[in-house]
């Protein structure tokens with residue numbers, strides 16, 4: 421090992437060797453290794469004895485210690501972390517997600533194709549409803565507003581790949597941390613009301629969504645993304661054809677003038693710039709619905725092995741997740757700090773969150789947090805607590821949520837799959853209190 425190689429570099433290049441050097445055979449930090457780790461994180465580690473072997477300290481794994489992401493420069497948008505330029509994908513760092521309702525400027529961006537030109541005449545925007553319906557409809561946005569009741573809900577929208585960067589070995593796709601999520605106030609009409617106006621045939625089982633964003637290749641015969649949802653999901657009262665976000669018309673980048681919002685499902689089902697909802701007599705098979713796209717194994721697979729798409733099923737509800745939003749990873753707290761207020765949000769796809777707990781000793785003991793009920797279904801839930809620190813030093817705050825069915829977030833991303841969906845490892849935030 422080169423002397424000037426940092427622990428972080430070593431972990432990146434050869435994690436097993438780094439682990440052996442730092443933790444030794446027994447998985448306990450001691451002697452020179454403990455001193456090296458302390459030096460790397462900037463202070464003594466009071467709970468070093470509980471540090472799990474193989475877990476790179478949060479201070480080194482993410483945030484301030486890692487080369488900064490490229491920042492988004494776009495009118496009306498905050499400096500989000502750009503994960504890709506073509507197509508444009510940007511996530512919101514956890515500390516920018518502190519608001520109860522995510523301001524539009526802070527809302528993450530995920531495109532699969534090119535960004536379409538905004539229409540000059542939104543009221544004339546046409547939506548076709550066809551397929552397994554009694555009366556195919558062609559409605560303008562003006563008609564939708566006139567004929568159907570408008571409703572407003574706070575709904576979380578989360579990319580199916582949120583948390584992907586925590587899979588090992590690396591899963592393919594944009595390397596989201598925890599910021600492929602937002603909780604906006606959406607206004608629109610219920611998809612259910614529109615489908616009922618068309619009249620569903622008994623053969624209706626799924627929707628297929630089509631939009632105007634050109635394929636990345638520029639080939640007009642190719643479709644960037646066409647996803648859908650089971651009819652029961654389409655008929656839920658919170659599944660919307662939305663034309664406003666946080667009280668204003670949608671921004672072009674978020675689907676102006678009309679998009680689907682199917683909360684609790686992978687964000688890809690929430691088609692932006694939507695022009696057609698085709699009602700299908702089988703599971704939709706558009707681009708983004710087949711193979712290993714937005715599908716996860718129904719039987720666990722060996723991480724990194726070759727997938728058998730026949731054992732895969734469409735990812736429906738997103739899993740439970742929580743974030744700390746008021747303390748940023750890598751924060752130095754004032755000398756003598758012994759109390760830290762923590763808060764954030766938790767959500768669980770189609771379920772609700774029943775508990776949120778935090779630990780400051782690498783998971784040895786957990787403290788339960790105060791958790792609010794959501795004002796409406798599919799709104800994320802706020803939580804808060806206060807932690808007492810026993811001394812100065814390096815601490816990690818970990819948060820974990822449990823959903824209404826008793827499923828809890830894992831420490832590390834579980835159920836590995838080639839495209840890295842549903843990775844809901846606990847959010848970890850490192851802080852340093854100077855002695």
Ligand SMILES: Nc1nc2c(c(=O)[nH]1)N[C@H]1C(S)=C(S)[C@@H](COP(=O)(O)O)O[C@H]1N2
Pocket residue numbers: 527528529530531532533578579580631632633644645673674675686687688689690691692693694
């Ligand atoms: N037409 C269209 N709709 C789309 C997409 C897309 O590429 N094209 N991306 C989807 C994905 S993968 C996600 S996660 C959400 C993101 O919505 P946002 O960019 O408004 O945050 O939009 C979905 N709707």
Ligand SMILES: [Mo]
Pocket residue numbers: 530578579580581686687688
């Ligand atoms: Mo997504």
